[in-house]
Amino acid sequence: MATKAKTAITPTRAENYPEWYQQVVRRADLAETSAVRGCMVIKPWGCALWENYQRVLDGMFKATGHRNAYFPLFIPKRFLEKEAEHVDGFAKECAVVTHHRLEAGPDGGLVPAGELEEPLIVRPTSETIIGDAFSRWIESYRDLPLLINQWANVVRWEMRTRLFLRTSEFLWQEGHTAHATPEEAMEETERMLDVYADFAENWMAMPVITGEKTAGERFPGAVRTLCIEAMMQDRKALQAGTSHFLGQNFAKAQDITYQSEEGRLEHCWTTSWGVSTRLVGAMVMTHGDDDGLRLPPRLAPAHVVILPMTGRAQDPEAVLNYCRKIADDLRVIPFHGRHIEVEIDTRDLRGGEKNWQWVRRGVPIRLEVGERDMAGDSVFMARRDKGHKDKESVDRTAFVSRAHEILEEIQATLYEQAAAFRDANTCEIDSEAEFREYFAAPEGEPTPPHGGFAWAHFCGDEAVEDRINDEMGVTVRCIPCSGGEPGTCIFTGKPSEKRVVWAKSY
Amino acid sequence: MATKAKTAITPTRAENYPEWYQQVVRRADLAETSAVRGCMVIKPWGCALWENYQRVLDGMFKATGHRNAYFPLFIPKRFLEKEAEHVDGFAKECAVVTHHRLEAGPDGGLVPAGELEEPLIVRPTSETIIGDAFSRWIESYRDLPLLINQWANVVRWEMRTRLFLRTSEFLWQEGHTAHATPEEAMEETERMLDVYADFAENWMAMPVITGEKTAGERFPGAVRTLCIEAMMQDRKALQAGTSHFLGQNFAKAQDITYQSEEGRLEHCWTTSWGVSTRLVGAMVMTHGDDDGLRLPPRLAPAHVVILPMTGRAQDPEAVLNYCRKIADDLRVIPFHGRHIEVEIDTRDLRGGEKNWQWVRRGVPIRLEVGERDMAGDSVFMARRDKGHKDKESVDRTAFVSRAHEILEEIQATLYEQAAAFRDANTCEIDSEAEFREYFAAPEGEPTPPHGGFAWAHFCGDEAVEDRINDEMGVTVRCIPCSGGEPGTCIFTGKPSEKRVVWAKSY
Structure with missing residues (x-):
């Protein structure tokens, strides 16, 4: 059991699912807690994963006509006060900036100084500050629809936090659009929900139900809130993305108007929609097993890791060159907007320790390559969608030519397993x-x-x-x-x- | 003159350079001021430009072995207190979070509530919070070098702000690395300075001098600060990027240690380096002219804009199709890691107004295409490195086959003009x-x-x-x-x- 603790995840899902989750996030090197209450550090492996989410989603947003912009981190207090329901929803849990300086205090430490005339709120979401810009940018029907997205960090002061799922600071994208008619705005709200569902199912390999929230679960200030819901392996639902039809509520609170073709001044109809780093947590809880993370290949930061077994090799350099050749052959194969990405792990660590690290990190394919494999012009392959002992020797050229197909098989397997689990429950x-x-x-x-x-x-x-x-x-x-x-x-x-x-x- | 104000930039550079700068930033749709003191809104055109900076720099960082991570927005006050010189440098101008809630106040408005036990500082730079993570991540010499980069927003409370050049919130990247020896750390400091110089010269087309700061101009807490310096068109210097050798100062303040191969516990040698959205301002001031922005093609969000002249056309759809064919032919031509990017501007606006908007936005090549051009199988081309009246009719296929070359010519011209200006001054x-x-x-x-x-x-x-x-x-x-x-x-x-x-x- 002592050995197991160093390799697979302790506890197992069955033993303690919440603790299993935290352990996978840590031991897969995705993220860790920080010295700042409720804020996480996203480690390189987690960051590379999120960057893949971003790249794919950003492409989808641009393909549907959206452009990125960037708005201030701070929101003046008076902005939050404009939309009553919105205030109630977000004023309770926000970081408030009240001073703009630190000065030496009586005990030698630093104390806040330079009190601000108006406190600033670190954005919990940006409807109000973006609405302020929209009220300036939109003049006539010619400026509509206005389709904007922002990639940003936001802060919601959470009492009980869990890495990725609920953190005080998180990363997300927030789309904000303005339209001339309620029909167009509702169409946009639905379009972006479909984008999220497409991303969840075809990239994250996570089946979702698209639907609408009841009144009690709506976004503060929204007329309708659409969502995608996924089932985690503890059979609980996770809200994986939301798309809000805001009606004219924010447009009226913030004076977002346009002159119609007939010359009348009208309020716009607006929407907002967002997904966050929470989706990383959703992936862990959808696909992880008792050995750690399992990554859907279309979003994996690396598809193949090669572990050269040079420890007892007579000619370690020859083994390394053989590995490099395999990597080079794989790296030119296109795979969903990039190429097959390969890591060769030459670190000075025990082979078993290395192997387990990549198992836990969820890399789809692991190749162990030693002198015997080289002699047989083969590789010793393990797939993350199979058990960690299930390895097979495969002809090198056959592997390279099948690599794309194997990755697609793994992608499909993860989806099918998640769908089967959901259907069974x-x-x-x-x-x-x-x-x-x-x-x-x-x-x-x-x-x-x-x-x-x-x-x-x-x-x-x-x-x-x-x-x-x-x-x-x-x-x-x-x-x-x-x-x-x-x-x-x-x-x-x-x-x-x-x-x-x-x-x-x- | 009233007409001129609507088209070119007023005032000219010679009349009032600082005001010319602000006007270019606004009228090229790069950014605008916001309701939050000192914070800007980066508009879609400016955001697309910054995304190109990010994509290229990120590729350079990864090619030199760095990985991205993300650290908390907030820094506990005690962290800033650890490195005395660093405190002096940053405590004077920071946003301080003191409360985590807003409550209804006596006058019906909202007032800060839920005072924090320890104030949090919105990061002005992340040496201290990243150092805290490094102290946990690094155990032995096997973990070195540790090469991390972060893309983030930071806040420095500035009294006098100017769009992009000095704003309270700005976007940047900050590299943070830890090494076993001072030589390796200094080598890294120099390597990243070279990356910045390469980016400035070969992508921004902005000549720079690489050098070292004197003691008085060093980063707070650094042993050596290297920098790249560029000349703006008012003959003032702009510091365009810095790379700091931090010695063991931060490692000692934050207990970043490693066990050497010989088994001794040693402090690491660290570096940090960064460039920010300030580089967008640098580009404006290096290449802008009295008509607006001029974009170096390798970073331009769009390379070619096509203006279909359909107003008096007998068959507007035929003109549009002709334009689309040109765009399709251009969009498959590779250009420095992407393809030639083309906009077809079909907005319902006067042709002159549209044309001037793209002049001001600095798009390298503009094509006016009407029925006469279509009949002659040609395009009417204007290059942004030539005067706005300098247009010529060019055979369509000849243009398409020369487009890549023309863009490279414009890139070279911008560099040469900037270098000539600097040399002359x-x-x-x-x-x-x-x-x-x-x-x-x-x-x-x-x-x-x-x-x-x-x-x-x-x-x-x-x-x-x-x-x-x-x-x-x-x-x-x-x-x-x-x-x-x-x-x-x-x-x-x-x-x-x-x-x-x-x-x-x-």
């Missing part, structure tokens, strides 16, 4: 008793949560939703976008338009 | 009287500055440097890295190792 529920049983802790299994995704008819009564949440910690994750037939609410017996998705959630 | 000076005359305001020319780069012998006496700065606003920009012969200080008559570069500066 999803059911239709037709009575409150059945619902309560589904989400109740079974005897002898003390670790929450239980159940999974429960598709049940619901009349939409907010009081019922609140009660179920208070009693059981279960909420409506979304009203699914597609399909569904009318029925009867399992709680009230009133009519229901369609089944909604209930789950415990992050 | 640089001289060797051999006496204090001559020096004073060179930098004094000539009769009837009230607008500073005067002179340019004065290469003069200097003994290095800090008191002399301070006096010259106080009296004339002239400082040593750098002690050049290369060349130089011993001589006699023009101020003290003492021996001088080599000529140093004096100038007024930003």
